Amino acid sequence: MIKHISPTELAHYERLYRARLINSLSGYKSANLIGTTDKNGNHNLTIVSSVFHLGADPALVGMIIRPQTPKHHSLDNLETTGWYTINQVNSDIIERAHQTSASYPKDESEFLAVGLTPEFSAPCPAPLVKESRLKFSVQLQSAQELAINGTHLIIGLIHDIFVDSAAVQEDGYIDIEALDSVAVTGLDSYHLGQRITRLSYAKPNLPLMRLNTDGTPSA
Amino acid sequence: MIKHISPTELAHYERLYRARLINSLSGYKSANLIGTTDKNGNHNLTIVSSVFHLGADPALVGMIIRPQTPKHHSLDNLETTGWYTINQVNSDIIERAHQTSASYPKDESEFLAVGLTPEFSAPCPAPLVKESRLKFSVQLQSAQELAINGTHLIIGLIHDIFVDSAAVQEDGYIDIEALDSVAVTGLDSYHLGQRITRLSYAKPNLPLMRLNTDGTPSA
Numbered sequence: 001m002i003k004h005i006s007p008t009e010l011a012h013y014e015r016l017y018r019a020r021l022i023n024s025l026s027g028y029k030s031a032n033l034i035g036t037t038d039k040n041g042n043h044n045l046t047i048v049s050s051v052f053h054l055g056a057d058p059a060l061v062g063m064i065i066r067p068q069t070p071k072h073h074s075l076d077n078l079e080t081t082g083w084y085t086i087n088q089v090n091s092d093i094i095e096r097a098h099q100t101s102a103s104y105p106k107d108e109s110e111f112l113a114v115g116l117t118p119e120f121s122a123p124c125p126a127p128l129v130k131e132s133r134l135k136f137s138v139q140l141q142s143a144q145e146l147a148i149n150g151t152h153l154i155i156g157l158i159h160d161i162f163v164d165s166a167a168v169q170e171d172g173y174i175d176i177e178a179l180d181s182v183a184v185t186g187l188d189s190y191h192l193g194q195r196i197t198r199l200s201y202a203k204p205n206l207p208l209m210r211l212n213t214d215g216t217p218s219a
Numbered sequence: 220m221i222k223h224i225s226p227t228e229l230a231h232y233e234r235l236y237r238a239r240l241i242n243s244l245s246g247y248k249s250a251n252l253i254g255t256t257d258k259n260g261n262h263n264l265t266i267v268s269s270v271f272h273l274g275a276d277p278a279l280v281g282m283i284i285r286p287q288t289p290k291h292h293s294l295d296n297l298e299t300t301g302w303y304t305i306n307q308v309n310s311d312i313i314e315r316a317h318q319t320s321a322s323y324p325k326d327e328s329e330f331l332a333v334g335l336t337p338e339f340s341a342p343c344p345a346p347l348v349k350e351s352r353l354k355f356s357v358q359l360q361s362a363q364e365l366a367i368n369g370t371h372l373i374i375g376l377i378h379d380i381f382v383d384s385a386a387v388q389e390d391g392y393i394d395i396e397a398l399d400s401v402a403v404t405g406l407d408s409y410h411l412g413q414r415i416t417r418l419s420y421a422k423p424n425l426p427l428m429r430l431n432t433d434g435t436p437s438a
Contacts (some may be wrong), residue, residue, distance in 0.1 A: 002384065004381055007379065017390060018388055019389070023275060025353065026249050027249030027381065027402070028412060047394070050271055051246065053269065056240075057237060057238070086245075095418065103422070134244065134336065136244060146273075148277075149279060151273060158229070159226055161223070163222050164222070165222035172243075174235035174404075176247070180256065182247075183412060185393075188417045190415045191412035193404070195409070196401065196407045196409045199407050199409070202317055202321040204323050218276060
């Protein structure tokens with residue numbers, strides 16, 4: 001049975017109920033840890049589900065940050081240093097990753113608090129997460145407040161990439177299922193992926209082909 | 220073994236290889252069909268993997284559109300009418316959804332071409348997708364060209380929501396796994412979700428609890 005939620009009903013929902021519902025509407029979301037460092041060398045790590053692809057050439061990545069939440073020292077930090085890191089969350093570290101969303105004081109490292117390991121790749125001063133199997137350093141290009149609700153759109157240029165080499169396919173596709181990368185739904189639900197198929201490039205009046213993980217046609 | 224891809228290496232990759240690789244970096248992406256209509260009543264439907272949550276109150280949703288690709292009549296249409304629809308892709312319709320990425324002429328309806336069914340909910344003139352199990356009409360709030368690469372950031376207000384009622388949990392969370400909603404990785408890979416767990420709200424020095432799908436603590 002189809003449930004219809006009108007704008008009036010939506011407006012009357014309790015705050016957290018609405019947050020869980022609206023956060024479910026956009027579908028599966030990426031789970032990434034954002035690493036930053038402040039001008040005194042304190043590290044910050046926070047999970048976000050708002051990282052999105054923006055372009056391949058130049059290689060750009062976007063994310064949305066809510067600066068009003070106390071945990072987002074990351075915004076200050078990345079604006080100060082001009083750098084941050086993005087680290088895919090895998091199923092071995094979901095609890096530690098989720099725990100970074102707690103509001104730790106600015107001088108307390110979430111790495112220490114939750115039990116993850118910082119590692120570095122010059123020239124980026126922000127820490128990568130050793131336990132992540134796909135991660136990259138990012139050079140800030142722009143940080144813009146969105147007038148509509150005060151969130152910030154952060155755009156960065158992808159710099160150095162580190163990935164478990166077994167996952168990189170012949171055609172450039174990275175098999176993130178093989179890395180046990182996870183997706184988020186709603187505010188707090190974590191999921192593994194289960195591949196259905198890859199599909200060939202679509203053209204009008206041409207049947208699609210199912211492809212194997214490595215990009216070759218399926219039998 | 221960890222593969223390190225430096226900015227220099229990345230710059231020398233072949234165009235499509237780089238596109239597949241960079242599109243894999245952000246992690247699991249939502250799969251949604253965007254429905255629009257032009258001023259003559261022609262319908263357009265196109266799959267995007269760039270829809271993201273922007274805020275719950277007001278209920279806002281963002282997406283990135285590349286207007287340089289011919290298929291994006293949707294940008295013209297949603298700017299003209301001020302409305303569009305977002306429809307989650309489920310595993311029953313991945314081929315038809317993927318096929319909407321082909322470059323059909325502006326006056327050819329992708330609904331007809333791929334075999335999906337338009338349906339309507341006033342006051343939104345844009346078509347919803349009958350075969351989708353979670354969909355909503357959206358009122359355009361802003362469309363902004365991002366100077367950095369010419370993509371467009373589209374922000375909309377969520378209007379009427381239609382969802383299979385069995386998937387809506389007591390606490391507002393929507394179990395999109397139960398809807399067989401799919402995620403995308405890279406340019407062309409489709410995945411079902413496989414829930415690991417929901418996790419309780421994180422606070423410093425408080426152990427996390429695993430939660431059932433309905434939000435109650437796991438035994």
